[in-house]
Amino acid sequence: MTIGEKIRQLREEHSMTQSDVAKKVGVAIQTIFKYERNIVTNIPSETVEKLAILFGVSPAYLMGWVDEQTEKKNSSIADIILHLQYDDNFFNFINTLNTLKATNQLSALQQEMITLITKMSDDQLKGLLVFIKSTLEKETETTEE
Numbered sequence: 001m002t003i004g005e006k007i008r009q010l011r012e013e014h015s016m017t018q019s020d021v022a023k024k025v026g027v028a029i030q031t032i033f034k035y036e037r038n039i040v041t042n043i044p045s046e047t048v049e050k051l052a053i054l055f056g057v058s059p060a061y062l063m064g065w066v067d068e069q070t071e072k073k074n075s076s077i078a079d080i081i082l083h084l085q086y087d088d089n090f091f092n093f094i095n096t097l098n099t100l101k102a103t104n105q106l107s108a109l110q111q112e113m114i115t116l117i118t119k120m121s122d123d124q125l126k127g128l129l130v131f132i133k134s135t136l137e138k139e140t141e142t143t144e145e
Contacts, residue, residue, distance in 0.1 A: 006062055010051075
């Protein structure tokens with residue numbers, strides 16, 4: 001199955017129109033049309049990430065790197081943060097969260113946190129990232145024991 005076929009299948013499974021998907025990932029309707037028809041197959045990684053989050057699948061599944069539907073996964077924000085570095089990926093992650101916020105896919109608490117994060121300085125963001133990772137790693141260690 002091509003990436004375009006997967007996007008269409010997932011869109012239909014979620015009872016969404018091409019317009020719905022386009023608005024939620026921040027692209028034109030024509031772009032979704034071209035993705036689904038495999039006219040455009042070199043999809044920007046940021047868009048792949050947004051589509052994966054929107055449909056609750058892994059980017060690897062969406063890209064066809066893993067074939068089985070069982071590879072679908074709804075990564076928690078915590079799982080994603082554990083693998084972030086303070087670089088362009090971090091800012092892409094924040095942009096993705098802002099997209100989710102705009103589409104009302106986050107709780108009120110998560111939305112408030114994103115609003116506050118976007119107001120932080122670089123030094124504050126670095127400190128926050130270290131704190132969050134440390135907290136999540138301690139939580140993971142506790143649950144594994």
